Amino acid sequence: MAWILLGCAIVSEVLATTALKLSDGFAHKGWAVLVVIGYVASFVLLSQALKLQMPVGVAYAVWAGIGTAAVAAIGTLFLDESMNLAKAGGILLIIGGVVLINLTGSH
Numbered sequence: 001m002a003w004i005l006l007g008c009a010i011v012s013e014v015l016a017t018t019a020l021k022l023s024d025g026f027a028h029k030g031w032a033v034l035v036v037i038g039y040v041a042s043f044v045l046l047s048q049a050l051k052l053q054m055p056v057g058v059a060y061a062v063w064a065g066i067g068t069a070a071v072a073a074i075g076t077l078f079l080d081e082s083m084n085l086a087k088a089g090g091i092l093l094i095i096g097g098v099v100l101i102n103l104t105g106s107h
Contacts, residue, residue: 002052002059009045010063012038014070021079058101065098 016038023031049059069091075081
């Protein structure tokens, strides 16, 4: 159940971060509302995953790593942001770090 909550927290955070870009500095109120709702939901869901005894280091690494990679992919695919070899390599390093943390058996 903790992993499901963490997955939902990641989805909420990615949606909120994408909406943050689309809000144009909170000029578009509809997107701004989605930003606030998404971030609040993300932190509530993350806190519930931690409450179920998920280690904080694992939870945060997965939440931040997958969120970062997903936002970078969304930016490239849908928001006309650039992707180059260095950025792609950095994203792969983030994902590799998350995998390594999870393979250490700390959960």
